[in-house]
Amino acid sequence: MSDASQHPEESLFEAPPMGEQERMVEAILFATAEPLSVAELNARMPHGCDAAEALALLRKRYQGRGVQVCKIGDAWAIRTAPDLGFLMRKETVETRKLSRAAIETLAIIAYHQPVTRAEIEEIRGVSVSRGTVDQLIELEWIRFGRRRMTPGRPVTYVVTQGFLDHFGLESARDLPGLKELRAAGLLENRPPPGTMDDPDDGEAGQDDQGDMFEDES
Amino acid sequence: MSDASQHPEESLFEAPPMGEQERMVEAILFATAEPLSVAELNARMPHGCDAAEALALLRKRYQGRGVQVCKIGDAWAIRTAPDLGFLMRKETVETRKLSRAAIETLAIIAYHQPVTRAEIEEIRGVSVSRGTVDQLIELEWIRFGRRRMTPGRPVTYVVTQGFLDHFGLESARDLPGLKELRAAGLLENRPPPGTMDDPDDGEAGQDDQGDMFEDES
Amino acid sequence: MADRSDDIGDDDDFEVITVADRVAAEALIVDVDGFEGPLDLLLTLSRTQKVDLRRISVLKLAEQYLAFVDRAKQLRLELAADYLVMAAWLAFLKSRLLLPPDPADQGPSGEELAAHLAFQLERLQAMRDAAARLMGRDQLGRDFFARGTPSDVARVRRVTYTATLLDLMQAYARIRTRDEFRPFVMDRDKVFTMEQALERMRGLIGFAGDWAELTSYLPEGWESDPVRRRSATAATFAASLELAKQGQIELRQGETFAPIQIRRKPE
Numbered sequence: 001m002s003d004a005s006q007h008p009e010e011s012l013f014e015a016p017p018m019g020e021q022e023r024m025v026e027a028i029l030f031a032t033a034e035p036l037s038v039a040e041l042n043a044r045m046p047h048g049c050d051a052a053e054a055l056a057l058l059r060k061r062y063q064g065r066g067v068q069v070c071k072i073g074d075a076w077a078i079r080t081a082p083d084l085g086f087l088m089r090k091e092t093v094e095t096r097k098l099s100r101a102a103i104e105t106l107a108i109i110a111y112h113q114p115v116t117r118a119e120i121e122e123i124r125g126v127s128v129s130r131g132t133v134d135q136l137i138e139l140e141w142i143r144f145g146r147r148r149m150t151p152g153r154p155v156t157y158v159v160t161q162g163f164l165d166h167f168g169l170e171s172a173r174d175l176p177g178l179k180e181l182r183a184a185g186l187l188e189n190r191p192p193p194g195t196m197d198d199p200d201d202g203e204a205g206q207d208d209q210g211d212m213f214e215d216e217s
Numbered sequence: 218m219s220d221a222s223q224h225p226e227e228s229l230f231e232a233p234p235m236g237e238q239e240r241m242v243e244a245i246l247f248a249t250a251e252p253l254s255v256a257e258l259n260a261r262m263p264h265g266c267d268a269a270e271a272l273a274l275l276r277k278r279y280q281g282r283g284v285q286v287c288k289i290g291d292a293w294a295i296r297t298a299p300d301l302g303f304l305m306r307k308e309t310v311e312t313r314k315l316s317r318a319a320i321e322t323l324a325i326i327a328y329h330q331p332v333t334r335a336e337i338e339e340i341r342g343v344s345v346s347r348g349t350v351d352q353l354i355e356l357e358w359i360r361f362g363r364r365r366m367t368p369g370r371p372v373t374y375v376v377t378q379g380f381l382d383h384f385g386l387e388s389a390r391d392l393p394g395l396k397e398l399r400a401a402g403l404l405e406n407r408p409p410p411g412t413m414d415d416p417d418d419g420e421a422g423q424d425d426q427g428d429m430f431e432d433e434s
Numbered sequence: 435m436a437d438r439s440d441d442i443g444d445d446d447d448f449e450v451i452t453v454a455d456r457v458a459a460e461a462l463i464v465d466v467d468g469f470e471g472p473l474d475l476l477l478t479l480s481r482t483q484k485v486d487l488r489r490i491s492v493l494k495l496a497e498q499y500l501a502f503v504d505r506a507k508q509l510r511l512e513l514a515a516d517y518l519v520m521a522a523w524l525a526f527l528k529s530r531l532l533l534p535p536d537p538a539d540q541g542p543s544g545e546e547l548a549a550h551l552a553f554q555l556e557r558l559q560a561m562r563d564a565a566a567r568l569m570g571r572d573q574l575g576r577d578f579f580a581r582g583t584p585s586d587v588a589r590v591r592r593v594t595y596t597a598t599l600l601d602l603m604q605a606y607a608r609i610r611t612r613d614e615f616r617p618f619v620m621d622r623d624k625v626f627t628m629e630q631a632l633e634r635m636r637g638l639i640g641f642a643g644d645w646a647e648l649t650s651y652l653p654e655g656w657e658s659d660p661v662r663r664r665s666a667t668a669a670t671f672a673a674s675l676e677l678a679k680q681g682q683i684e685l686r687q688g689e690t691f692a693p694i695q696i697r698r699k700p701e
Contacts, residue, residue: 024304026283027297030247031308031579044304066243077583084244087261098597100605106597107606124609139595167599168360168377176361176372181607182660250580295581302577310575318470324565340557342473342690343516355600383574393567403560409550409689410542 015048018057025054035075102132106141110163110172114145114156133157141166232265235274242271252292252382288387290378299385319349323358327380327392329404331362331373336406350374358383472520472690475499477555487556492548493531496524515671520690527551547689626656626666631673639683639698648674648685648694 015021024045028036036044041051055076059069062078070079080088098106105128108120120128136142145158159172169175232238241262245253258268272293276286279295287296297305315323322345325337338344353359362375376389386392398404469475479498480490503521506513530544572578635651648670656666674696677683687694 023281023283023298024301027301027579028283028304030284030295031297031305031582033582044307064240066240066245067247078247080244080248081240084241087241087245088248095596098595098601102595103597103601103605104609107602108609110602111606135595166596167602169599170363174361174364174372175606176603178607178610179660180372181603247581296574297579299572299578302572302579305579308575308579308582320565320569321561324568325561327568328561328564339691340554340561341470342554342558343471360599384568384571385574385578386571392564393571394564398560398564401560403557407550407553409692410546411688 015050016046018050018054021045021049021051021054022057022061024049025051025058029058029069029076029078035072035077037075041076099132101129102135105132106136106159106163109136109142109157110159110175113158113172114148116148116154116156118154120157232267233263235267235271238262238266238268238271239274239278241266242268242275246275246286246293246295249294252287252289252294252378254292258293287385289382290388292378294382296385313352315352316349318343318346319352322349323353323376323380326353326359326374327376327389328395328398329406330375330389331365333365333371333373335371337374472499472517473554473558475502475517476520476551477558480555487552487559490552490555492551493528495551496528496531499524500528516690519687523687523690541688550689624659624661624665626653626662626669628669628672628676631666631669632676635670635673635677639677643698643700645686645695645697648696651696 016024025041028041028044038052038055041055042049045051055069062069066081066084067078068081070077104124105120108123109115112119112123117128117133133142139162140160141163142157143160145156147153148156163169164171233241242258245258245261255268255272258272259266262268272286276288279286282298283301284295284297287294318341321341322337325340326332329336329340334345334350350359356379357377358380359374360377362373364370365373380386381388389395395404469478476495476499479502480487480495482498483490483494485491500521503513503517527544527547531548535543574580630653631651634653638651649667651670651674652663652666656662671694674683674685674694678685678696682699683696684699685694685696
């Protein structure tokens, strides 16, 4: 920032060198969402700049590169070279939020894996639709684990490496327990005493001190 | 998919020339706001490409330009040169102002990672207020690391790639002043005198940190 | 807190020399809410010594802090419990630093405790500086920028579903706490009163010849739920102060935030 603040002062006397102006046009076209006209570019650049000339230089510089400086109507933008469009297929994915049923099912699998469908239903209190499980499998966030050695030998579900990558976890064991969720302020409601049979009961004590002072600041 | 399917045939025989690969990396990075890893780049490019080599060439090409090829953790992205920030007032995103507690907590996590909540509280001398950790997670600047192998197996926090990206850091090793702080012993986990801490406790943390910051170079 | 108008000495330790100093000292007191805990206050006080934190006089600092707490009392400002705990610890530290070491005492020496406090202050200051340097860096979206039009080629449309870690954790929390939304009963069962705590401790204290952690006096069934534990901890702590005032027990704490220990006062 300190460097930058020197520029406007200089520009009272003379415009920055053309090489600098080219850099400026490059940065502006890269960072703006909309194509910009020459007049708009000039308005953003220090006084005395010649965006048209800088654009011409920049356009030449990008000739044959992976992206190009393109004229769109009377405005300018940087766009992918047409022959490389095939690389952009991943940019066109539409992302949607996972449904509540799916995220709950996923959470239960993550916290209780390996877990059978009946167990998921018991924890959620509602039946789990086939589509929900299929969707999570398709996303490659869950997969089949070992069959449970109980009558009927039901299939179990576990989370995948893809799941860990997506959620930035090193292992599912690193997911915080209820107590920690609460300590981190992620959980507003507190269960009545005695109903806390979550997996990490062993951790009482660890955040004693935090709890003691929690509401202070 | 249909376009892409034409290319794999070619690539069965040989990868495109390096100049082409560089263009591809250029096009992909220009089109993407999020940093991409070498593996992700390779996955999107035709079979046999070497994104790492193409990246090195591309990075050199953009040296001193208005936009730069930046390394962020183990991923890559194109970002505007910091000295041109003054041109981008319209693009500036007003971020929620972080409280002093949040900023300090973030710094402690960055410099001491992986670090437990109790350790953060020990350093600041106050409890980590409700919502501070929540806010940092929401910003995607911190995430859960491995649990500490000490009694209670407390959750640890580490900084994310988003943190590195936001502050223009190649890795957590490049945090300002890290070496001096470590040399001065200020990143050590020193238990208060007279506490009968199991000596293993303190070391577990330091080993982790060693893993995180040492080597390379 | 208990009234204690007479037990901390006069203002001898606190030499207010100039008007500027006095103004500064009062600014500290008026601003007590602005401090993030006792360590933060100590760090601010340490600046008046105008030396490198490594050369700080912990004894002088302890005196400054005690004087601060004393003046806050004169101004009838309510200080949070952790400030008072720190004051008690610093008074203890001060006596350790001033008195010749007791050879029978096994605990850490005054110098060790002082060195650790100095380390804590230096480390906190270092983290503050590091935080300032971090925030002073060029930042994405402020000084440098990502691509403005990331999805610039719209061709194949494919829908993917996404969720964040917060979504996941909140979903889990929602399921596991659903039982709370059963018919609502006004619940006072999460509050442990000081009277209950006193009653309980009076019954137990007769057996407590040895130092034992205060937390071991928490009533059974109150440890797991944070709300209940907090209430029980506060009540038990208050009750132990009351018992100490009545001369029935002794309290000690090795260090700020260290566990508080109590025992029956030996006859």
